[in-house]
Structure formats: C-alpha cells, structure tokens
Amino acid sequence: MNPIPFNKPFMTGRELWYIAQAHTNGHLSGDGQFTKKCHGWLEQRTGAKRALLTHSCTAALEMAALLADLQPGDEVIMPSYTFVSTANAFVMRGAVPVFVDIRPDTLNIDETKIEAAITPRTKVIAPVHYAGVACEMDTIMDIAQRHNLIVIEDAAQGIMSTYKGKPLGTIGHMGAYSFHETKNIIAGEGGALLVSDPQLAERAEIIREKGTNRSQFFRGQVDKYTWVDIGSSYLPGEVIAAFLWAQMEEADSITARRLALWDKYHEALAPLEAQGRLRRPVVPEGCTHNAHMYYILLDSLEQRTRVLANMKSQGVSCVFHYVPLHSAPYGVKNSRHHGDMQHTNQQSDNLLRLPLWVGLEEEQERVIRALREAL
Numbered sequence: 001m002n003p004i005p006f007n008k009p010f011m012t013g014r015e016l017w018y019i020a021q022a023h024t025n026g027h028l029s030g031d032g033q034f035t036k037k038c039h040g041w042l043e044q045r046t047g048a049k050r051a052l053l054t055h056s057c058t059a060a061l062e063m064a065a066l067l068a069d070l071q072p073g074d075e076v077i078m079p080s081y082t083f084v085s086t087a088n089a090f091v092m093r094g095a096v097p098v099f100v101d102i103r104p105d106t107l108n109i110d111e112t113k114i115e116a117a118i119t120p121r122t123k124v125i126a127p128v129h130y131a132g133v134a135c136e137m138d139t140i141m142d143i144a145q146r147h148n149l150i151v152i153e154d155a156a157q158g159i160m161s162t163y164k165g166k167p168l169g170t171i172g173h174m175g176a177y178s179f180h181e182t183k184n185i186i187a188g189e190g191g192a193l194l195v196s197d198p199q200l201a202e203r204a205e206i207i208r209e210k211g212t213n214r215s216q217f218f219r220g221q222v223d224k225y226t227w228v229d230i231g232s233s234y235l236p237g238e239v240i241a242a243f244l245w246a247q248m249e250e251a252d253s254i255t256a257r258r259l260a261l262w263d264k265y266h267e268a269l270a271p272l273e274a275q276g277r278l279r280r281p282v283v284p285e286g287c288t289h290n291a292h293m294y295y296i297l298l299d300s301l302e303q304r305t306r307v308l309a310n311m312k313s314q315g316v317s318c319v320f321h322y323v324p325l326h327s328a329p330y331g332v333k334n335s336r337h338h339g340d341m342q343h344t345n346q347q348s349d350n351l352l353r354l355p356l357w358v359g360l361e362e363e364q365e366r367v368i369r370a371l372r373e374a375l
C-alpha cells in the first residue's frame with residue numbers, strides 16, 4: 001500500500017512556463033511583471049489598499065513590527081498556541097509577547113480575555129486565524145480602538161477566508177499571508193503584507209526596499225532614490241513571483257478542491273463525534289474558511305500518541321502542533337502570559353492533523369478508514 005504523505009505541494013502546471021517567461025523578460029530581481037500581477041490580484045481579491053510580496057509570512061510580520069514602531073519593552077498580546085514567527089517578529093524589536101488563552105471551539109485567541117491583559121505598555125494585538133478560521137474580529141477591533149492599539153493579523157493560513165464578508169488580513173491595520181509550501185497557495189517560501197492605511201502603505205514600500213524610496217523612483221515620483229528610513233530586503237525575486245502567479249490564477253479551483261476534501265472529512269467523522277470519540281473543527285457563523293487544515297481533537301496526549309502511531313502503521317502520515325510558546329524554552333524566559341492557559345495546554349496535547357492536499361481525493365477514503373481503525 002502506498003504511504004499517504006501529510007502534505008504534497010500542488011502544482012497547477014503553469015509554474016515552469018511562467019518562470020521561463022520571467023527568464024525571457026530578463027528581469028529576475030523583485031517587483032517585475034509577475035510581482036505586479038500578484039500584487040494586483042491580492043489587492044483586487046482582498047480590497048487591501050496595498051499588498052506587497054515578501055519572502056515569507058515571517059518577513060511580512062517583521063515588516064509589520066517595524067511599521068508599528070515597537071520599542072523595547074512594548075507589549076504585544078497574542079495567543080501562545082501559534083507558530084513561533086507570530087512572537088519572534090515582535091521579540092526582534094525588543095517587544096514582549098503577552099499570551100492569553102485560546103477559545104476551546106476555534107482554538108483562536110479568546111477575545112474575552114484580551115482586555116484584562118492590556119497594560120500601559122501594550123501597543124499591538126496580534127490575532128492568529130488558526131486553520132484559516134477567523135478570530136472574533138469585531139470584538140478585537142473594538143478593544144483596539146478603545147485602547148488605541150494596532151491590530152496585526154497573522155493570516156498565514158487565512159488566504160481566501162472571510163469574517164462577516166471581509167477577507168482575513170484586511171480587517172486589522174495590517175495582515176500577513178504565507179505562501180509556504182504547506183499552505184493553500186504556494187511559492188515554496190513566500191508571503192505578503194496587506195496594509196490599508198495609505199501612510200503605512202507608503203512606509204511599508206520603503207521598509208521593504210532596504211529603507212529607500214526606490215519604489216517611488218521606479219514610478220517616476222522622485223528623480224533619484226536614497227536612504228529615507230530603516231528597512232531591509234523583504235521582496236522576493238521574480239522567479240518566486242512567477243511561480244506564485246501560476247498558483248493565484250488557480251486559487252479558486254484549489255480552494256474548491258480543498259473544501260470538498262474538508263467537507264468529506266467533516267461528514268465522515270460526524271458519527272464519531274456523536275459517539276464522543278473525537279471533536280471536529282468549528283467554523284463560527286459569519287465566517288467562511290479556506291479548508292487550510294482538517295484537525296481532530298482527541299481526549300489526551302496518550303490517546304493522540306497511540307492514534308498517530310497507529311495511523312503511521314497503516315501508512316498514513318498525520319502531524320500535530322504547536323508546542324505552546326509560553327512553555328517553549330525561549331518563551332519561558334522572554335514572554336509572559338496573562339491568566340491560565342488551560343485550553344492552550346490541553347488542545348496542543350489533543351490535536352491531530354489529517355492529510356489534506358489537492359490530489360488526495362482518490363485516497364481520502366483510506367485515511368478515514370485508517371482513522372476509524374485507529375480509534
């Protein structure tokens with residue numbers, strides 16, 4: 001029996017053709033024709049004032065931290081149940097992550113616990129849209145407005161998902177997407193920063209171009225470009241953008257195929273949930289999701305370890321994540337948490353991710369059978 005991998009990057013078939021075109025165009029550094037196509041697509045699809053491709057979501061979050069002008073000792077409220085980059089982008093500016101617990105239903109930051117974690121040093125709230133399912137953004141934006149805080153959405157997993165009709169990544173002041181090969185729309189490594197405020201957008205362009213106004217120069221708005229701010233090199237080359245463009249062209253069909261796989265798991269596992277043998281993901285009303293991930297929640301770490309090993313013995317690769325950041329070695333020394341972290345600790349022990357990738361259709365039934373067997 002063929003092993004079923006946890007992830008398999010999907011190629012649309014036009015990636016190499018577009019890379020060859022980039023080569024023929026003779027423009028291989030950043031911000032060429034393909035980057036512009038990707039920017040246009042992102043701006044049109046999300047309504048963001050400005051979308052800028054980056055090397056990764058990590059890079060986009062680092063740019064957001066620079067744009068937020070964080071000073072050493074400033075605090076950023078975020079979930080602990082997230083990827084390390086959510087925290088590191090701010091820690092690199094000397095800021096302190098302040099973790100609050102997650103909701104037991106969506107595993108997103110518990111919006112009811114944010115306000116109590118605010119101190120005079122709080123500058124940013126960084127909600128993470130776990131599994132491409134939105135955080136409770138109305139509440140978060142209301143808290144931010146009342147306390148004059150910046151909201152930076154970690155929408156690494158959230159492309160094509162919405163909250164009350166608004167694309168994730170465009171509700172806060174800034175949003176970051178990932179195009180890592182494990183995501184829905186991929187470039188190998190890649191990301192984007194979305195910005196809506198025109199002044200922030202102008203500064204974002206500069207920070208991304210090594211602190212220079214080179215983008216304005218290329219548009220003929222200034223007659224020479226020079227050092228005007230801090231910054232770094234955050235823009236990807238055209239080979240990456242060409243690959244990504246092939247993916248963006250198929251973003252609707254990729255998402256539809258992922259949703260069909262997600263729905264099939266959801267339907268097949270409903271009886272197991274009814275019998276109390278697992279818990280399925282929850283998508284709150286008013287949210288549409290992009291089928292980034294299908295996870296199940298089991299009863300304990302011991303059960304998850306057993307199920308994972310059993311699935312592996314049947315040739316099905318499953319994974320789990322995250323080690324909560326508040327209990328990770330670096331987090332213990334360089335962050336703090338507010339309130340107890342009950343759901344964070346519990347769900348990180350109980351969560352198991354099933355394979356979900358375009359092309360799994362033919363073998364999905366085998367994954368479901370294996371899971372029934374393993375349980």
Ligand SMILES: Cc1ncc(COP(=O)(O)O)c(C=O)c1O
Nearest residue numbers: 056057058083085156178179180
């Ligand atoms: C929630 C979250 N934030 C940030 C990242 C970082 O994305 P990238 O690998 O594009 O830097 C990831 C990647 O898995 C993620 O899941």
